[in-house]
Amino acid sequence: MGETYDKYYNYVDLTERFRSLAQRHPHIANLSSVGRSVEGRELWVMRITLDPEKDSPGRPRFKYVGNMHGDETVSRQVLVYLVEYLLSRYGEEPRVTELVNSTDIYIMPSMNPDGFERSKEGDCTGVTGGRDNSKFSDLNRSFPDQFDGTTVDPGHIPEVMAVIRWIQEKNFVLSGNLHGGTVVASYPFDDSATHHLQGFYSQSDDDSLFRHLALVYAQKHPVMKTGQPNCPDSPEETFSNGITNGAHWYDVAGPL
């Protein structure tokens, strides 16, 4: 810490930064890639836990993924800062030390490194097309749909295929996916069998737990917790307590 941040880390910066952090903190950090993007960029994951070279049975696995929409860049940068924070405060801040000792934490700052490189700072309307991957796929609409069974050509979405393999291997107990835009904590499910466009509460079996987690997250955020309109694209949008069921907000189907 103690450094000045005045720009986003591009792919080269991020790669160098993560390699150096993993080298400096080998007892709590391990860098790996779960696959490659269309253009061959690594999908970096920093694993942060005590003795990260070993299996840690009984330690719950948690993951954060950022930047699946390549132009939603804050989600990527804050995850780099989170990695730096956890690594630099370990052994000094009891809460961080306890988290890293008791949890198997995985952080992927960018699921769409190609889209990020295409994005232009200040282009708030996405005209340069950084949202999608390099095969014009929206990665947030390319996972298999739980209700319809429609799929995307796997050759167009290596990033999604890599993340599916990773999820199946690790069996995460909890995950968060960070986006840009509206400030809200959205919890499962994101769609329903009928694909109502809006206003249909699609409840999962863990609904009360997800609601609780979303509330805890939102209440820590001075803007999110107000639930007041905060996105220029949706000036009328409000959220009770800064949270929403994903499908109730709007239905995000899988491949269309």
Ligand SMILES: [Zn+2]
């Ligand atoms: Zn997004």
